[in-house]
Amino acid sequence: MTGIGFAVSAEDGCARRGHLETAHGIVQTPAFMPVGTAATVKAMTSEAVAETGAGIVLANTYHLMLRPGPERVRALGGLHRFMNWPSPILTDSGGFQVMSLSALRDVTESGVAFRSHIDGGHFELTPERAIEIQGMLGADVAMALDECIPHPRPKDDVARAMRLTSRWAERSKAAFAASPGRGLFGIVQGGSFNDLRAESADDLVRIGFDGYALGGFAVGEEKTVMLSVLEATAPLLPAGAPRYLMGVGKPEDLVEAVARGIDMFDCVLPTRSGRTGQAFTREGALNLRNAVHADDPRPLDESCACPVCRGYGRAYVNHLVRAGEILGSVLLTWHNLHYYQDLMAEMRGAIEAGGFQAFAIDFAARRTEAGGAKAVRAQGGG
Amino acid sequence: MTGIGFAVSAEDGCARRGHLETAHGIVQTPAFMPVGTAATVKAMTSEAVAETGAGIVLANTYHLMLRPGPERVRALGGLHRFMNWPSPILTDSGGFQVMSLSALRDVTESGVAFRSHIDGGHFELTPERAIEIQGMLGADVAMALDECIPHPRPKDDVARAMRLTSRWAERSKAAFAASPGRGLFGIVQGGSFNDLRAESADDLVRIGFDGYALGGFAVGEEKTVMLSVLEATAPLLPAGAPRYLMGVGKPEDLVEAVARGIDMFDCVLPTRSGRTGQAFTREGALNLRNAVHADDPRPLDESCACPVCRGYGRAYVNHLVRAGEILGSVLLTWHNLHYYQDLMAEMRGAIEAGGFQAFAIDFAARRTEAGGAKAVRAQGGG
Numbered sequence: 001m002t003g004i005g006f007a008v009s010a011e012d013g014c015a016r017r018g019h020l021e022t023a024h025g026i027v028q029t030p031a032f033m034p035v036g037t038a039a040t041v042k043a044m045t046s047e048a049v050a051e052t053g054a055g056i057v058l059a060n061t062y063h064l065m066l067r068p069g070p071e072r073v074r075a076l077g078g079l080h081r082f083m084n085w086p087s088p089i090l091t092d093s094g095g096f097q098v099m100s101l102s103a104l105r106d107v108t109e110s111g112v113a114f115r116s117h118i119d120g121g122h123f124e125l126t127p128e129r130a131i132e133i134q135g136m137l138g139a140d141v142a143m144a145l146d147e148c149i150p151h152p153r154p155k156d157d158v159a160r161a162m163r164l165t166s167r168w169a170e171r172s173k174a175a176f177a178a179s180p181g182r183g184l185f186g187i188v189q190g191g192s193f194n195d196l197r198a199e200s201a202d203d204l205v206r207i208g209f210d211g212y213a214l215g216g217f218a219v220g221e222e223k224t225v226m227l228s229v230l231e232a233t234a235p236l237l238p239a240g241a242p243r244y245l246m247g248v249g250k251p252e253d254l255v256e257a258v259a260r261g262i263d264m265f266d267c268v269l270p271t272r273s274g275r276t277g278q279a280f281t282r283e284g285a286l287n288l289r290n291a292v293h294a295d296d297p298r299p300l301d302e303s304c305a306c307p308v309c310r311g312y313g314r315a316y317v318n319h320l321v322r323a324g325e326i327l328g329s330v331l332l333t334w335h336n337l338h339y340y341q342d343l344m345a346e347m348r349g350a351i352e353a354g355g356f357q358a359f360a361i362d363f364a365a366r367r368t369e370a371g372g373a374k375a376v377r378a379q380g381g382g
Numbered sequence: 383m384t385g386i387g388f389a390v391s392a393e394d395g396c397a398r399r400g401h402l403e404t405a406h407g408i409v410q411t412p413a414f415m416p417v418g419t420a421a422t423v424k425a426m427t428s429e430a431v432a433e434t435g436a437g438i439v440l441a442n443t444y445h446l447m448l449r450p451g452p453e454r455v456r457a458l459g460g461l462h463r464f465m466n467w468p469s470p471i472l473t474d475s476g477g478f479q480v481m482s483l484s485a486l487r488d489v490t491e492s493g494v495a496f497r498s499h500i501d502g503g504h505f506e507l508t509p510e511r512a513i514e515i516q517g518m519l520g521a522d523v524a525m526a527l528d529e530c531i532p533h534p535r536p537k538d539d540v541a542r543a544m545r546l547t548s549r550w551a552e553r554s555k556a557a558f559a560a561s562p563g564r565g566l567f568g569i570v571q572g573g574s575f576n577d578l579r580a581e582s583a584d585d586l587v588r589i590g591f592d593g594y595a596l597g598g599f600a601v602g603e604e605k606t607v608m609l610s611v612l613e614a615t616a617p618l619l620p621a622g623a624p625r626y627l628m629g630v631g632k633p634e635d636l637v638e639a640v641a642r643g644i645d646m647f648d649c650v651l652p653t654r655s656g657r658t659g660q661a662f663t664r665e666g667a668l669n670l671r672n673a674v675h676a677d678d679p680r681p682l683d684e685s686c687a688c689p690v691c692r693g694y695g696r697a698y699v700n701h702l703v704r705a706g707e708i709l710g711s712v713l714l715t716w717h718n719l720h721y722y723q724d725l726m727a728e729m730r731g732a733i734e735a736g737g738f739q740a741f742a743i744d745f746a747a748r749r750t751e752a753g754g755a756k757a758v759r760a761q762g763g764g
Contacts, residue, residue: 039701043708047689068676068701076679076697084693275708294450297458311428311466315458319421319450326425326657326708 003210004141004183006242012356014234014261017348020211020242022088022140023181024080025055029242030258030347032340033058033090033266038067039083042271043326043333046084051307052334053341056088056140058266061133062097065123066116070136078138090266091139093130093172095146095187096215096247107147109164127171131184139182143213144172146187151219158191165189166203173207183210185244191216192225194232201236211242211264218247218267227256234261251280251343252367255360258347270340274333277321281339284367286314288332293318306338385592386523386565388624392734396616396643399733402593402624404470404522405563406462407437411624412640412729414722415440415472415648420449421465424653425708425715428466433689434716435723438470438522440648443515444479447505448498452518460520472523472648475512475554477569478530478597478629489529491546509553513566521564525595526554528569533601540573547571548585555589565592567626573598574607576614583618593624593646600629600649609638616643633662633725634749637742640729652722656715659703663721666749668696670714675700688720 005021020027034041034049036057041049049057059079064070076082079089095112098105102114102123111126127145134142146165149157169186176184186204190196204212214233217226230245237243244264245257254265270280277289281301286293288300299309300317308331320328350359387403402409416423416431418439423431431439441461446452458464461471477494480487484496484505493508509527516524528547531539551568558566568586572578586594596615599608612627619625626646627639636647652662659671663683668675670682681691682699690713702710732741 038705038707039698040707040709043712045689045709045712046693067705068697072677072697075677076695082695082698082701084698295454295457307427307429313458313464315450315454316421316464316466319464323420323449325420325422326711327422327427329708330425330427330712 003178004181006211006240008239010352012351012354013259015258015347015351015356016261016263017351018242018263020056020088020264021181022056022183024086024088024140027055027088028348029263030254030344030351031056031264032254032344033264034337034340035060035266035268035271036083036085037268038063039073039079041333041337043275043329044271044337048334049085049337050087052337053345054087054337056090057085058090058092059083059137059139060094060097061091061130061137062094062101062125064091064137065094065125065133066118066121070133074136074138080138088140089138090141091134091137091143092246093134093143093145093187094125095130096148098125099148099150107164109167111145111168112147127168128175131172131175135177141211142176142182142184144169144184144186144209146189146215148189148216148219149191151191151216151221153191155191155193155196158189158193159196162189162191162196162200166200166207169204169209170207173209185209185211185213185242187213187215187246188233188237189216192221192229194229197229197233198236201233205236205238209241211244212237213244213246214262215246217245218249223253226253227260230257230260230262251340252364254340254343255347255363258351259356259360270336271333274336275329277328277332278336279317279332280336282366283369288314288317288321288328290318300332300335301339304335304338304342306335308335308338385560386563388593388622390621392736394733394736394738395641397640397729397733397738398643398645399730400624400645402438402470402646403563404438404565406468406470406522409437409470410730411645412636412726412733413438413646414636414726415646416719416722417442417648417650417653418465418467419650420445421455421461423715423719425657425711426653426719430716431467431719432469434719435727436469436719438472439467440472440474441465441519441521442476442479443473443512443519444476444483444507446473446519447476447507447515448500448503452515456518456520462520470522471520473516473519473521473525474628475516475525475527475569476507477512477528480507481530481532489546491549493527493550494529509550510557513554513557517559523593524558524564524566526551526566526568526591528571528597530571530598530601531573533573533598533603535573537573537575537578540571540575541578544571544573544578544582548582548589551586551591552589555591567591567593567595567624569595569597569628570615570619571598574603574611576611579611579615580618583615587618587620591623593626594619595626595628596644597628599627600631605635608635609642612639612642612644633722634746636722636725637729637745640733641738641742652718653715656718657711659710659714660718661699661714662718664748665751670696670699670703670710672700682714682717683721686717686720686724688717690714690717690720
């Protein structure tokens with residue numbers, strides 16, 4: 001095999017159950033990738049990440065090119081060995097982080113010059129350099145460099161960035177040396193304009209990638225806009241290739257996107273929320289900073305069988321969060337990643353059983369019910 | 383059994399190999415107790431603490447009385463359940479923390495009134511209240527309230543505090559309701575004055591405790607002073623009761639103190655150092671912030687078999703520490719606790735084999751050698 005393999009083993013409506021084959025193992029899809037920005041899923045050992053059921057993690061080219069540097073990571077045996085993660089790794093190209101984190105960006109046809117958010121040092125990222133860096137990191141899945149612009153922007157600006165992304169995609173493909181179990185994904189841009197998304201998808205499919213990502217979401221647009229773009233764009237992508245919705249999202253977003261044919265996700269939400277006191281549960285989110293939990297011995301999620309829910313109660317997590325203890329971040333992150341992986345496993349099971357629509361309805365109902373119950377309690381002064 | 387049991391199974395010189403029997407299991411001595419100040423060994427899950435080989439942890443009455451409050455912990459089923467730690471727990475009495483952390487202390491015959499370092503709230507700790515709190519927490523080993531004064535102080539001040547500690551010890555003993563597997567330790571004070579230490583030991587032995595702690599060390603005195611006081615005082619304590627050296631210390635201190643008949647230790651050093659980038663190794667300490675580690679793939683300690691040393695290298699830990707990643711604190715703390723537990727296990731083995739003196743000589747030599755090698759490398763510009 002050259003590149004990575006992808007096989008869809010079951011379909012239910014537009015939802016797909018699949019397997020992504022890489023140099024470091026097979027990823028079950030739909031898959032959620034925990035974000036390991038700086039070669040660490042924040043607050044988690046790699047063993048604990050694996051324990052949650054995660055089969056692939058994402059790492060950030062932008063962060064790793066600044067620190068510790070790709071040459072160093074390569075000399076140390078690559079990212080898998082460096083971060084003690086033996087399973088697949090997807091690296092993003094750095095396009096999104098250059099836009100959101102760095103200072104003094106200068107985008108030209110050649111690439112993007114910027115200053116590091118860490119020490120102000122000058123860096124340049126071209127499509128070719130992004131591919132080179134991801135190769136040095138040893139990514140199983142590399143991403144083509146894109147220009148990701150903020151939302152909203154005039155259509156002309158969005159079109160210009162999308163067309164630059166297509167030209168960069170062509171250069172990325174040319175720079176990428178295919179090898180067994182390593183693949184390259186292109187990134188569809190075009191904002192909330194279905195015609196621009198279609199043009200972008202057409203460009204990328206013509207170039208030919210191992211998978212197709214949908215970028216430029218989770219930048220402030222309305223949820224309905226994203227779902228409508230997904231509905232229009234996903235069918236334009238090859239059925240035999242994985243589809244990856246970048247940077248999304250909330251649990252309900254994952255269910256909606258899987259229903260529209262998405263296979264892969266990444267998002268900082270479970271990890272970042274964990275560090276700010278939030279727990280995801282089957283009945284909605286809890287803020288563990290809230291004093292209402294101070295005497296509550298129940299686990300974070302009564303339906304959850306993760307090590308955190310088996311061993312620790314809400315009162316304890318409330319205490320840790322209020323005391324600023326690292327363990328509060330650790331336990332909440334661990335549980336949240338479990339919640340996300342459990343959700344993905346439930347969706348995979350539902351697709352296999354042909355019951356995805358029923359699952360999605362039940363998923364929404366449980367949360368609405370819980371939300372209703374909460375509203376009643378709130379009125380009652382609780 | 384009422385109270386806790388203690389049996390010495392082997393002696394080698396003054397060093398003792400023993401077993402402390404408590405309501406939550408047997409502790410192998412000499413034992414090192416990781417410090418779980420606010421009901422958490424900082425940055426560690428309780429499962430990871432257990433994995434290091436720790437058989438008992440310490441928690442702080444002072445911190446827990448302020449937050450989350452002992453009544454709350456009792457209502458939640460006690461400290462073991464609260465922090466998910468099924469093995470023995472020793473709680474200190476709060477005396478040391480009141481001295482070192484709180485503001486506006488007012489020590490009277492009755493007890494000590496103080497303001498919380500968290501929110502300035504008024505609290506009072508008497509010998510009776512300290513016992514009551516430790517009972518609500520569910521400690522296996524409770525400590526009698528002591529007055530721990532800074533070093534150095536005039537002998538009259540030290541004598542006054544020591545005699546108050548003795549009177550408080552008597553009240554503590556009277557307030558303590560013995561129950562199976564739960565015990566109370568008295569704390570020997572007297573600073574660096576052997577005659578005051580002897581008077582204190584005599585007072586406490588007359589009152590009668592399940593074990594005897596040596597307090598008032600690690601407050602800035604010379605190392606030789608501590609060892610000389612230990613040599614003079616340990617023999618005055620009952621051979622059949624455990625001896626606990628509070629707040630000590632560095633690895634070499636543990637070896638020196640075990641050689642002088644100490645059975646139990648606690649110290650924040652392995653955990654606090656872990657959060658500031660330091661690793662303990664068999665060849666001395668490493669500062670993982672140092673750029674010299676940035677390209678070094680070796681484990682923290684090449685002789686260590688802990689999960690951190692099996693999975694992660696110095697270059698990675700250096701990266702995590704420099705990037706301010708939580709995982710840096712987690713991995714260093716985990717390794718350091720392993721190092722301490724391994725050291726205790728080695729000492730227990732050496733005592734059983736009758737080779738403690740040889741062990742102590744070898745322990746010191748390895749560190750001196752490594753220190754010498756380091757000095758040479760430094761001269762060579764390394």
